[in-house]
Amino acid sequence: MKYIYLVIILTGYIFLSSPNRIALDSTFCEINLNHLLGCDRLGRDIFTLLSYGSISTLVIAIPAKIFSIFFSLFLSLISYTSGRYISLIINSFSSVFLSIPSLLIALVIIYSFGKGFEIFLISLILSDWAMSYETIYSKISELSNSGFVYVSKNFGGTDSYIFKKHIIPELFPLIKILFITGIPSVIMTIAIYSYMGINFGSDYFGPGLGEQISFSRDYFDRSPLSIIAPVIGIFLLVNVFNTKNNKKIKTINEPI
Numbered sequence: 523m524k525y526i527y528l529v530i531i532l533t534g535y536i537f538l539s540s541p542n543r544i545a546l547d548s549t550f551c552e553i554n555l556n557h558l559l560g561c562d563r564l565g566r567d568i569f570t571l572l573s574y575g576s577i578s579t580l581v582i583a584i585p586a587k588i589f590s591i592f593f594s595l596f597l598s599l600i601s602y603t604s605g606r607y608i609s610l611i612i613n614s615f616s617s618v619f620l621s622i623p624s625l626l627i628a629l630v631i632i633y634s635f636g637k638g639f640e641i642f643l644i645s646l647i648l649s650d651w652a653m654s655y656e657t658i659y660s661k662i663s664e665l666s667n668s669g670f671v672y673v674s675k676n677f678g679g680t681d682s683y684i685f686k687k688h689i690i691p692e693l694f695p696l697i698k699i700l701f702i703t704g705i706p707s708v709i710m711t712i713a714i715y716s717y718m719g720i721n722f723g724s725d726y727f728g729p730g731l732g733e734q735i736s737f738s739r740d741y742f743d744r745s746p747l748s749i750i751a752p753v754i755g756i757f758l759l760v761n762v763f764n765t766k767n768n769k770k771i772k773t774i775n776e777p778i
Contacts, residue, residue: 587701665692
């Protein structure tokens with residue numbers, strides 16, 4: 523069902539025009555062949571809003587999570603190769619970021635530096651990196667005590683060489699899991715942003731899923747699908763990336 527949903531919203535995005543056009547003559551129109559889910563208070567097609575809102579969420583959520591993981595991996599490399607004091611500083615920063623609600627961090631960044639795409643992306647990365655870093659660094663600490671690392675050191679391998687040749691390959695399965703299981707939290711953060719009126723690419727993609735909910739909440743009796751559709755859209759987007767292969771996760775968590 524979830525993959526069918528991706529195909530449906532992608533089809534809507536490809537074949538339908540941007541949902542920013544207001545058509546007051548179609549206000550609260552009923553479901554028909556031209557409007558598969560009806561229209562909202564401004565006469566905008568709900569299915570088009572759902573398609574563009576879902577795509578805009580994925581457009582920012584996937585890169586944000588990828589950059590967040592790479593940023594965490596980069597800090598892990600510095601922490602592993604730069605000695606105890608640098609590691610202590612990075613770990614302290616990580617603990618501080620973990621103790622502050624991620625949404626608060628993101629909102630402070632946005633309201634301090636503006637609402638451009640770069641700021642939007644940075645706010646998501648800074649609100650998300652600490653958890654990935656803690657997970658990756660814990661795995662690195664485990665790997666650093668393994669036999670093949672000791673052997674490599676005895677043969678003259680430097681920390682950077684060991685990290686590149688031995689540790690990173692062992693981290694790939696963990697990074698894959700961090701990406702898949704981390705996307706839902708980013709999607710929810712973006713939805714909350716959107717509900718508060720903070721959107722990326724609204725001039726082209728139209729209102730985000732959260733903003734659609736906020737805009738239509740006072741007109742639920744006239745157009746219930748205006749709220750139900752984006753709520754279901756958020757749920758299905760989260761569910762797409764919420765599937766876990768328990769056997770793989772169990773294998774990865776086993777001691778080496």
